[in-house]
Amino acid sequence: MSLVELKNLTKTFGGLLAVNDVSFSVEEGSIVGLIGPNGAGKTTVFNLITGNYIPDTGEAIFDGKDVVGMQTHRIVNLGIARTFQTIRLFKSLNALENVLSGCHCRMKSGVFASMFRTPAQRAEEKRVLEKAMSELEFVGLKDQWDTQADSLSYGKQRLLEIARALATEPKFIILDEPAGGMNDQETQELIELIKAIRERGITVLLIEHDMSLVMKICEHLIVLEYGAVIAEGDPETIKNDPRVIEAYLGADDDLL
């Protein structure tokens, strides 16, 4: 069953056609990669799914609901979480508080409950603290829980973003270049982490430039060029697709 279905999404910025009639679907429980040269519109597609942009035409069906035009926080509530290509952590806060922000949408206590510290509010705080610590442990940052976010290394900041996204209890997680800025060892650990995320029953969609990573973990690939889907299939098919080789990888297929 497909969890996410994009139908004929189109988005223009002024005269620029950023996303041109893109349709694809993501099977529940799979790891799908979205690849393409720089400026192909990958991140724009992400932003259309997460409500940061509103498409000119088309539908984005998630779990049976069209999320086009919904506010981002509502979409997060439905179960779509994301990380950012350019890291957007809460820099002045520590790692734990960054993850707690993800727990926010699964909490209920309001202003009055907080002012008067009702038993329900205290129980909830305890529960989310546990949740946030377990997510930090999941990505391997438990020991750095009180490190300020911008003091973490680049690779760890990426992991922290993933932990924050996981704390929203998503069904579908969108990772925008998670290996950017990571060294080889960190990338290996990331591969294990992405597999572990899938083990939790969360569907993964990722944009990535590191081809070896994409080829290793994605079951299905979608290739974008100039905002349009030019090829789709399993890594083996994509690797040998002449259009992809020409458009994305250049004529030199040694890269693979």
Next chain:
Amino acid sequence: MIKKQDILCLAGAAVFACAPLVLDAYWTDVLNNIGLYAILALSLNIILGQCGLFQMGHAAFFAVGAYTSAILNTMFDIPLLWTMPLAGILAGLFGLIVARPIIHLRGDYLLIVTIGIVEIIRIALINDVGGLTGGANGIFGIDRPMLFGLKIKRPYQFFYLIWGFCAVTIFLFHRLENSRFGRALNYIKDDDVAAEGSGIDISRYKLIAFVIGAFWAGMVGTIFAGKMKIISPESFSFWESVLLFTIVILGGMGSIRGVLLGAFLIIGLPELFRDFASARMLVFGAAMIAMMIFRTQGLLPPLPRKYDVSRFFSKAEGEQS
């Protein structure tokens, strides 16, 4: 479980509570003014300090509260302190109505609109809207507040009313700061796109911050009306908003202890240096410039929140030993 820090706070508060015993009426009144500004600045701190919304029209909410109480008290003879919740609610409602259309504005754009709001209120009051506000003369003959049958009129009595209210404010706002709500405001201040992407309804939280700030400022308006007995539009000028803004920025955005220190410095110091009153603006200006260069986070920036996570590590330590 009582912490050492709490004991120090309580001891400090107890010593401070004895201040009227040693100070004369004049200096007690200075402390009262500091207290009023401290509560106002604490309410502004929720909007400006914690949520990072540049709000320079806080005197407007203060004015709505003060005039609500004054009108209800002088026209309908409702005891002054009874009007306090209503003053807060009307100010909060006013905050909701004016903030709703401008809540998506950022930084200096919001600042300019809020300056407009405080001016509109002041001019509306001068123009005697609906024949209720008494025009430029304001409203006089406001009753003194009555608390448990005791009429509060002397400075030391006001001292306990104002600083008692301030203590309650600090207590509640401290709890608010260390909650889901307080954290959400900090996320919005740090990066509103990431906050929205983490599932926080940022417009809603910005609005709630405005409403709480306005509600509290409105309640301070009631006490102010009772203390002055006369209120007029001059008391709610743009200048008052600037003072409150300065208190929060100078003391430390988002820091309760910083805001308290700011109130003592901005309101208290000019009293100590009366002889140089004409140079006051010069000193303020120079101090702000120096702050912007050397200590942008304010004199006492907020401390990191504390989380008790020891229980998550006890197992690992057990294995080591």
